[in-house]
Amino acid sequence: MFTLFEKYLSSGMFYEALMIGQNLFNKNNSNKEIFGKYFDLLISFAADSEKTIDERNAFLSQAVTVLDFFCENVELNENIIEYISNKRYELNNESDNIKAKEYELQKNFLKKKIEYHDNTLAIIEKLILKLESVEKTTEFEKVINQIGKVDTTFEKEYFTERQQERYTVLTKKCSEIVDKKTHEFEHNKNVDYNLKAIEAYEKIFVLFKDNIIPDDHMDIIKGLFAFDTSKLFNETLVYYNYVYSYVLNKLDDNGKFLLTRCAIISEKRR
Numbered sequence: 001m002f003t004l005f006e007k008y009l010s011s012g013m014f015y016e017a018l019m020i021g022q023n024l025f026n027k028n029n030s031n032k033e034i035f036g037k038y039f040d041l042l043i044s045f046a047a048d049s050e051k052t053i054d055e056r057n058a059f060l061s062q063a064v065t066v067l068d069f070f071c072e073n074v075e076l077n078e079n080i081i082e083y084i085s086n087k088r089y090e091l092n093n094e095s096d097n098i099k100a101k102e103y104e105l106q107k108n109f110l111k112k113k114i115e116y117h118d119n120t121l122a123i124i125e126k127l128i129l130k131l132e133s134v135e136k137t138t139e140f141e142k143v144i145n146q147i148g149k150v151d152t153t154f155e156k157e158y159f160t161e162r163q164q165e166r167y168t169v170l171t172k173k174c175s176e177i178v179d180k181k182t183h184e185f186e187h188n189k190n191v192d193y194n195l196k197a198i199e200a201y202e203k204i205f206v207l208f209k210d211n212i213i214p215d216d217h218m219d220i221i222k223g224l225f226a227f228d229t230s231k232l233f234n235e236t237l238v239y240y241n242y243v244y245s246y247v248l249n250k251l252d253d254n255g256k257f258l259l260t261r262c263a264i265i266s267e268k269r270r
């Protein structure tokens with residue numbers, strides 16, 4: 001079977017040779033030649049930079065086990081002890097190489113994370129500046145969604161202290177802008193609502209002031225009640241009460257009744 005091991009090894013069929021080597025060593029774990037060939041193959045696998053760190057460590061661990069078994073079963077003498085010491089040196093040396101490679105990979109991994117987060121924080125900062133200048137709710141919501149999508153790409157467990165501080169500052173600033181803009185948009189919406197209300201009230205007031213009261217005047221004065229008074233500014237309410245009183249005084253008893261009825265059942269504009 002040793003000939004088969006050599007055949008696979010010389011042919012570059014390393015995994016087949018590994019299987020034969022394991023079988024041979026399990027049956028002859030005190031044989032120096034078999035141990036040496038099998039151990040060297042394991043070390044060569046552990047030294048292969050094309051393999052992953054986990055794969056290299058697995059082969060290294062297997063080499064450690066094989067060396068331990070050999071130490072326990074071989075007949076010891078000065079030459080064997082020196083031989084084992086050399087093999088253990090090879091193990092330690094390869095272990096150091098793997099750890100160095102692992103450190104390099106981790107360092108590069110973290111470097112890429114830092115670079116990505118710096119670039120992404122810069123994007124967030126630009127979007128926040130854009131958010132501060134938007135004037136329409138549609139654009140506001142669009143930018144908010146963009147910020148949200150970018151934010152989900154952060155892996156905050158890899159933030160540096162500097163990045164965490166910057167992220168906290170940007171988050172606070174974004175929150176303040178959102179609050180401010182939301183208030184502005186709501187105020188503008190209320191202003192527009194109130195302007196439409198006083199325009200409707202004025203139209204009704206002019207009609208009654210000029211005694212231009214058409215037959216369908218009850219449909220017209222429904223405009224008095226089309227707006228939700230809880231959304232009206234104090235100034236608008238003052239004007240509303242004035243027009244309401246003016247119209248009420250212009251109507252006969254039946255008209256007053258219908259006006260009051262309209263006030264109760266009219267659907268409010270949102």
